[in-house]
Amino acid sequence: MKQLSLLAAGLMFSAGVLAAAADQISVQEPYVRLAPPNAPATGAFMVIKNNGDKDVKVVKADNPASKVTELHTHLNEGGVMKMRPVPAIEIKAKGEAVLKPGGLHVMMIDLKAAMKEGDVVPITLTFDDGSSKQVDAKIVRPMPAAMPMEHKK
Amino acid sequence: MSERVLMVIAGLLATLVIGLAIFWQPAMPERPLPKTVLPVAGDFTLQSAVGPVSLKDYQGKVVLIYFGYTYCPDVCPTSLAATAQGLALLTPEELGKVAMIFISVDPERDTPARLKDYAEFFHPGIVGVTGTPDKVAEVAKRYGVFYARQKVDTAGGGYVVDHSSDTYVVSPDGKLIGKIAHATAPDRVAAEIRKHLNQP
Numbered sequence: 001m002k003q004l005s006l007l008a009a010g011l012m013f014s015a016g017v018l019a020a021a022a023d024q025i026s027v028q029e030p031y032v033r034l035a036p037p038n039a040p041a042t043g044a045f046m047v048i049k050n051n052g053d054k055d056v057k058v059v060k061a062d063n064p065a066s067k068v069t070e071l072h073t074h075l076n077e078g079g080v081m082k083m084r085p086v087p088a089i090e091i092k093a094k095g096e097a098v099l100k101p102g103g104l105h106v107m108m109i110d111l112k113a114a115m116k117e118g119d120v121v122p123i124t125l126t127f128d129d130g131s132s133k134q135v136d137a138k139i140v141r142p143m144p145a146a147m148p149m150e151h152k153k
Numbered sequence: 154m155s156e157r158v159l160m161v162i163a164g165l166l167a168t169l170v171i172g173l174a175i176f177w178q179p180a181m182p183e184r185p186l187p188k189t190v191l192p193v194a195g196d197f198t199l200q201s202a203v204g205p206v207s208l209k210d211y212q213g214k215v216v217l218i219y220f221g222y223t224y225c226p227d228v229c230p231t232s233l234a235a236t237a238q239g240l241a242l243l244t245p246e247e248l249g250k251v252a253m254i255f256i257s258v259d260p261e262r263d264t265p266a267r268l269k270d271y272a273e274f275f276h277p278g279i280v281g282v283t284g285t286p287d288k289v290a291e292v293a294k295r296y297g298v299f300y301a302r303q304k305v306d307t308a309g310g311g312y313v314v315d316h317s318s319d320t321y322v323v324s325p326d327g328k329l330i331g332k333i334a335h336a337t338a339p340d341r342v343a344a345e346i347r348k349h350l351n352q353p
Contacts (some may be wrong), residue, residue: 033230033234035230036223036230036270036271036274036275037270037271037274038223038267038270038271039223039224039226039230039271040224040226041224041226041227042226042227042230043226043227043230072226072227074227074228076335078299079299079317079318079319079334079335080299080315080316080317080318081228081315081316081318081335082303082315083226083227083228083313101227101230101231101234101336102227102228102231102335102336105227107226107227109226142230142231142234142275
């Protein structure tokens with residue numbers, strides 16, 4: 001509570017200058033894609049919103065389910081999709097960064113154990129000012145179970 | 154401008170349009186798409202967990218072929234999940250006329266048994282196959298597939314494989330007839346398959 005009132009005071013008197021990056025960030029729809037059996041890695045996806053008036057960068061991600069956690073993006077070079085680490089993911093002031101399959105994502109490499117659908121992985125995002133935020137991402141199957149579907153257009 | 158002048162102009166335009174329609178016959182493809190020449194592709198025999206699998210085994214079906222590998226961190230799952238969702242939109246009757254083959258471009262790490270588990274995770278109808286490195290390279294070349302190893306220290310096994318991520322569509326008589334781009338939305342995947350199912 002003390003922190004909250006301090007933060008409120010800070011916001012009132014200094015227009016958020018004292019606020020840490022993590023405090024101006026909100027994360028929506030976080031999920032981890034259930035990895036296929038034997039897969040060494042999988043991705044986590046989310047929408048990171050920056051509600052503040054300063055650009056913020058995510059410089060690091062961590063999670064307990066894999067040995068290595070990296071920030072990644074996709075490049076499409078002549079139909080060849082390439083996945084490469086990026087040093088940071090920038091979220092502009094009042095903007096958002098969309099982490100989705102085929103684009104930016106948090107890469108969980110070298111999974112320590114088989115994943116279970118429905119489990120929650122706590123992912124810690126660290127920002128360029130050193131502050132951090134924990135995001136609880138549920139493990140989701142990447143596709144609906146194959147079943148007949150009524151598809152009305 | 155008087156009505157008469159307008160009528161004359163309209164008449165001239167109409168003549169021009171009709172004239173063009175009759176006399177000007179450029180070689181237009183049926184659809185206004187850039188015409189890509191598809192490679193020859195053709196038949197192949199590779200190994201699955203239950204023995205050899207050839208393209209010609211699926212004669213009479215529309216066959217989807219995807220080249221990837223099981224250690225693929227994000228590209229293959231993205232593409233295979235979208236394709237599997239597309240397959241899930243087909244009726245059982247339509248699905249009976251479709252087959253899908255997942256060819257590993259990483260035979261060093263991908264055993265047929267491993268490929269089986271991986272492919273079936275996405276859709277029970279997907280058959281995982283691979284072969285010797287030379288054999289896989291030869292098939293990939295015929296389909297116009299590029300792949301190359303990249304050393305990445307943090308990747309399992311120390312490398313990733315960059316590869317073309319299109320899904321190839323083969324007609325019931327074994328000819329390459331189209332490509333579905335990486336991560337095409339499921340409803341468009343289903344529409345693309347249906348287009349070829351309903352060919353006379």
